[in-house]
Amino acid sequence: MAINNPIGNLNKIFDSRIRLGVMSILMVNDEVSFNDLKQMLELTDGNLASHLNTLEENGYLKVHKGFIGRKTNTTYQITKAGEKAFKGHLAALESMIRSIE
Amino acid sequence: MTDQQHLNTLSDIKRIMDRSSRYISLSGLSGVCAGISGLVGAAIAHSWIRDYYTRWETSGIFDKQDFNILKIKLTILGLIVMGLALGGGTYFTWRKARKDGLPIWDKTARNVFYSGLIPMVAGAAFIAGMVYNNLEVLVAPACLLFYGLALVNASKYTFGDIKYFGIAQIILGIINVFYLRRGLYFWAFGFGVLHIVYGVMMWWKYERNASAED
Numbered sequence: 001m002a003i004n005n006p007i008g009n010l011n012k013i014f015d016s017r018i019r020l021g022v023m024s025i026l027m028v029n030d031e032v033s034f035n036d037l038k039q040m041l042e043l044t045d046g047n048l049a050s051h052l053n054t055l056e057e058n059g060y061l062k063v064h065k066g067f068i069g070r071k072t073n074t075t076y077q078i079t080k081a082g083e084k085a086f087k088g089h090l091a092a093l094e095s096m097i098r099s100i101e
Numbered sequence: 102m103t104d105q106q107h108l109n110t111l112s113d114i115k116r117i118m119d120r121s122s123r124y125i126s127l128s129g130l131s132g133v134c135a136g137i138s139g140l141v142g143a144a145i146a147h148s149w150i151r152d153y154y155t156r157w158e159t160s161g162i163f164d165k166q167d168f169n170i171l172k173i174k175l176t177i178l179g180l181i182v183m184g185l186a187l188g189g190g191t192y193f194t195w196r197k198a199r200k201d202g203l204p205i206w207d208k209t210a211r212n213v214f215y216s217g218l219i220p221m222v223a224g225a226a227f228i229a230g231m232v233y234n235n236l237e238v239l240v241a242p243a244c245l246l247f248y249g250l251a252l253v254n255a256s257k258y259t260f261g262d263i264k265y266f267g268i269a270q271i272i273l274g275i276i277n278v279f280y281l282r283r284g285l286y287f288w289a290f291g292f293g294v295l296h297i298v299y300g301v302m303m304w305w306k307y308e309r310n311a312s313a314e315d
Contacts, residue, residue, distance in 0.1 A: 020110065024117040029208075032121075036208040040121050090114070093107050 009092035011085055013058055018043065018051045023086045026061060026078040034074045052076065060085055124209035124259040126198035129308055132300025134189030140293035142182035146175055147285055172232070197308070209258055217255035220247050241284030245274030245291045260307070266299045 014020045021041045025032055038048050055061045060082030064075045078086075119125070153171050157163065198205040224247025231239050252267025270291050277287040 017110075017113070020114065021117050024114045025121040028118045028122040032208070039204060039207055040117070090111070093111055097104060097107050097111075 009088060009095075011089040011092075013054065013060070013085070014089045016051060018047070019055055020089075022048075022051060022055060022076075023060065023078065023082065026076060027083065027086060031064070031075045031077050034076070037076065055082070058085075120203075120209075122209065122258070124207075124213045125307075126194050126201065126203055126205060126210075127213075127259050127263075127303075128190075128193040128197040129300040129302070129304030129306075130193040131190035132296045132303060134193060134300075135186035136293050136296030136298075136300060138182050138185040138189065139296060140289060142178055143285060143289035143293055146178055147289075149174060149178075150285070172237070176232075200311075212258035213255045216258060217251040220251040220254055223247065224251070238281040238284060239278075241288040242274045242277035242281075244288060245270050245277060247274075248291075249274060260303065262299075262303060262306070266295065269295060 014023065018041060022037060025037060025040055034048070034052075037043075037052075038045065041048065052061070052063075056063055058081075059079055062077045062079055064077065066073045066075065149171060153167065156167060195205050204210075224243060227247070228240055228243050231237070231243060249267045249270030249272075252263050252270060254267075256262075256264035256267060273287055273291045273295070277284060280287070
């Protein structure tokens with residue numbers, strides 16, 4: 001069963017398009033602020049924050065809390081584990097498409 | 102999930118990666134606009150410099166005041182040309198961003214701006230120093246060289262093609278150093294002709310189909 005079931009390799013956490021979007025952005029950008037993520041994914045504060053929490057709880061991203069003047073500036077960075085999980089998910093997606101072709 | 106959904110997911114990921122790391126609203130028409138201002142500016146500068154030499158030859162003596170006036174006039178002309186190029190460039194880029202429904206000023210735009218700004222500011226300060234030391238002949242090659250470096254630096258955050266445009270400017274600037282008295286021609290070729298050629302190429306490659314769809 002394991003041989004012909006690539007679906008098993010798909011990461012449940014990336015079922016959400018928003019979480020997948022966040023990871024895509026963090027894969028190609030070093031450190032991204034909350035506001036930039038919000039702008040790029042066209043989301044509301046609350047919606048984005050809850051997804052970021054899930055990703056952080058799973059150890060896929062690191063959070064840096066900083067300040068610009070008096071304003072808080074939170075930035076996010078992908079972790080090694082996050083990179084590995086994202087790449088595994090992509091590979092699983094690809095192999096599923098190939099298996100049909 | 103069906104296969105089509107997986108394909109959609111993959112293309113979504115690719116699109117997000119592209120959009121979040123590169124500024125894609127830069128318009129080829131911005132380049133054309135900068136090129137035209139550059140050529141017009143160079144033509145005006147050419148006629149001023151020719152008139153200045155005619156006056157010098159008829160009077161037979163070097164007029165320091167006349168030379169200083171020429172210097173100030175050329176500096177102002179240069180600033181106006183730069184203002185027009187930036188203004189026109191911003192307009193066409195703004196137009197493209199609006200049409201594509203993208204923000205004109207975002208993280209990628211900031212990256213392009215700051216990575217281009219560092220060589221430009223360094224170049225501007227360096228060139229000001231040359232003018233101060235009466236090394237006017239080096240101004241044109243230095244403009245081309247630093248502008249080329251700025252383009253190469255900024256190309257990481259926008260269309261990769263800009264890198265080759267930057268390299269062309271750098272080469273032109275270096276050749277110019279060996280033909281110092283021909284600075285204005287090199288300047289007109291680099292800032293005028295190359296901008297127009299490159300702008301048209303970029304427009305042809307990235308925007309032609311998009312505007313045909315309208």
